[in-house]
Amino acid sequence: MNIPLDTQNTDRNYLYGRILGLVESVVNQKDQTLYSRALINEIRKYSYHPYTTIQHLENKTRILLSGNRELIDYFNKRFSEIVDLFTVEAFTDDSELNPLYLLGQAHEKINYTQRNIK
Secondary structure, eight states, X not given: OOXXXXXXXXXXXHHHHHHHHHHHHHHHHHOHHHIXXXXXXXXXXXXXXXXXXXXXXXXXXXXXXXXXXXHHHHHHHHHHHHHTTSOHHHHHOOSOOOTHHHHHHHHHHHHHHHHHHO
């Protein structure tokens, strides 16, 4: 089953979901124990205050990935690609996300998994 990642979707909810899927994927690949301990509390807050939370998640992700240049490079590239799709207003809007973020999250995680299988 191939679920396409919508790389042209600029909906704030979908994009914030993609960022969350990216964070979950790369940190989980690095170390599942780190993932669950270091990020689970941040992820719980994510849908309510995405802009505030993403700043913490981004910093923690970079710290957790330290020592793995390939994952850091991939994370930085993908993170930038996704953020570049936001308008400034949409990115800095800290209001609650609607359920579309879950679709973006799932698509990004599936895309990451398919990337690693190929």
